[in-house]
Amino acid sequence: MAYTMVDLCWKLSVCFFCYQVVLGRVKKEGHYVAAVYEHESILSPNPTVLVDRQSALELMGRNLDIYEEQVVAAARQGAQIIVFPEDGIHGFNFTRSSIYPYLDFVLHSRSVKWNPCREPYLFNDTEVLQRLSCMALKNKIFLVANLGTKQPCEYTDPHCPTDGRYQFNTNVAFNDDGMLVATYRKHNLYFEYAFDTPPEPDYEVFDTPFAGKFGMFTCFDILFFEPAVNLIRRYNVKQVVYPTAWMNQLPLLSAVEFQQAFATAFKVNILAANIHHPTLGMTGSGIYTPVKSFIYHNMEGHGGKLIVAEIPVITIDYENNLESNKRFRENLHHSCKTFTSTSLDDQVCFKEGEETAGRASEKGKEQLLPLFYAEMMYDNFTLVPVWGRKGELQVCANTLCCYLNYRRAVLTDELYALGVFDGLHTVHGTYYVQACALVKCGGLSFSTCGQEVTDATALIDFQLWGNMSTPYIFPLLLTSGITLDFADDMGWKNNHYYISKNRTSSGLLTAALYGRWYEKD
Incomplete structure (x- = not known):
């Protein structure tokens, strides 16, 4: 069978394409x-x-x-x-x-x-x-x-x-x-x-x-x-x-x-x-x-x-495309339905150096939670325990207040805490950090909060936010086995930075807003 030059060129092109696919x-x-x-x-x-x-x-x-x-x-x-x-x-x-x-x-x-x-x-x-x-x-x-x-x-x-x-x-x-x-x-x-x-x-x-x-x-x-x-x-x-x-x-x-x-x-x-x-x-x-x-x-x-x-x-x-992606808009709507607290729209300002006791509320009832301190990342964090199936928490230190709405599908035998740090980190480097962190503790006692933990089973839906003073916020979302997950939504609202997630892929290790206030280094 005779091939025209066009046929030969076309066949050679197909062969070359297939070769590239294989490679x-x-x-x-x-x-x-x-x-x-x-x-x-x-x-x-x-x-x-x-x-x-x-x-x-x-x-x-x-x-x-x-x-x-x-x-x-x-x-x-x-x-x-x-x-x-x-x-x-x-x-x-x-x-x-x-x-x-x-x-x-x-x-x-x-x-x-x-x-x-x-x-x-x-x-x-x-x-x-x-x-x-x-x-x-x-x-x-x-x-x-x-x-x-x-x-x-x-x-x-x-x-x-x-x-x-x-x-x-x-x-x-x-x-x-x-x-x-x-x-x-x-x-x-x-x-x-x-x-x-x-x-x-x-x-x-x-x-x-x-x-x-x-x-x-x-x-x-x-x-x-x-x-x-x-x-x-x-x-x-x-x-x-x-x-x-x-x-x-x-x-x-x-x-x-x-x-x-x-x-x-x-x-x-x-x-x-x-x-x-x-x-x-x-x-x-x-x-x-x-x-x-x-x-x-x-x-x-x-x-x-x-x-x-x-x-x-x-x-x-x-x-x-990232900003207008339909999935992000749907997740934002879903988050707003899930977390009905109005605290993002009605906040209280705190003075420099002031710390406030942790607060939790469920079904309109507010209770004070024990405030405790633990070393995390060589810094002295102020924390409150995350107890129960769902709730709303806040904890403050210096000028930073952190807020958490959470819901667990199943209660597990694991202790979590919401922590805040607003200060100069001075170990293995000197730099100013503002951090709001939801972390799994190393055990069931408060003293284990901030320890290194690599495995977790608790699936927690959450919205975490804080009145950060720096625009440089790094959203952290780490799950069991040192795997990564991605927030459903994050960003600024009413001078607060927030991150929200429903249905993490595996047990939650860390969800945090890690702010770097470079001017205060």
Whole structure:
């Protein structure tokens, strides 16, 4: 049978399409495929001992071998960008001098156009950058990784350390041709004495053909205005890459919990790669949109985990669709029917430093509940117990009052409490927090409220709100087994921020409004 040229072209097109489908490379319009890898890094047995450069390269090479395997695997699944965790290549717990052999030399990406894979001898001490660049080039994928870097400085520089060099905790981004397109130096170091804080915050973005502009920051940065919030505001960033080495702290700051809260609060996508060392409390990676997540949290198993997911590009149209989505409107109506209290519309103001006893009401009867104090997240929370099948509660501290309407389908042998904190957090960092938190306690005594809990059975319908003084509110909703759920509705009403949920997917661990009052840090 004779084929015309049109027939042949059509058949070849169909074959090519089928081939792309098999490889997972056909993507929905307005979507892209992202990958993050939670890496169980190979660590130096003696990080404080000084070694030579070759020994350092051998250790880092073992981690880079794993990276390369994961890049190949991600590319085969159609990933267009992959993110690796903080400290994944060199490890941690170094001194300033002992980390030096592990550092690559890198110039700020704005000052030089450089493809380390194609131009490997342009600078000395760039072996790690070369390998990362070649991974991106060979697999035609954007790649983001974290490494230690060094940069000599002059003594005339007032910020120059006494040893004549800067040492930075650095993220690097390569495009799918291996070109170094962005470098970011971590600004908020977390007891990282081997590294320097850059003199000024970096605001680093890079462009991609599939999702537009990406911004990046690292780990502890996510809790502060500079550079994370300012980057998103100043550059209108809607896609974020986020290497981290996060130690989970329940009930309010587990990795996946806060990563999702950040994505929801700022309506951004976050590609978050965490390190995997469960004995140190380090796990929790994911690909997050404002309304959906693909996560990995495993405190038991060993080995790394590759997550690949197709997600929508965040655009103005996408944001508008979120706001007008019919499901959200229906949930709002349902919430208003379920919670009939008028307390959102009729509030009382309290003076600075004043605390009020907890109040509960049911069927028009109001009773005072015992007010108690417990340490949560190293902060002294004021709490009231959540008793009975349903009720309305309030608890106040300083200028913040928190309110809760709740209903349980079945009473379980579990103690919950509503807590409030309005003050300066001073342990493992200093920053001002306003928090309203509904938490499951570790036992049946008040003293266990605020403890780390990972499992729950109680299904609680709730509406939680507070007269927050900051616009930066991170909604937390964590369920049994360290899984995530999403609120039916949230937002501002009558100068109060609220979150509501009916029918959680599993037992409730934490529902909270975590406010950051950056100006009071």
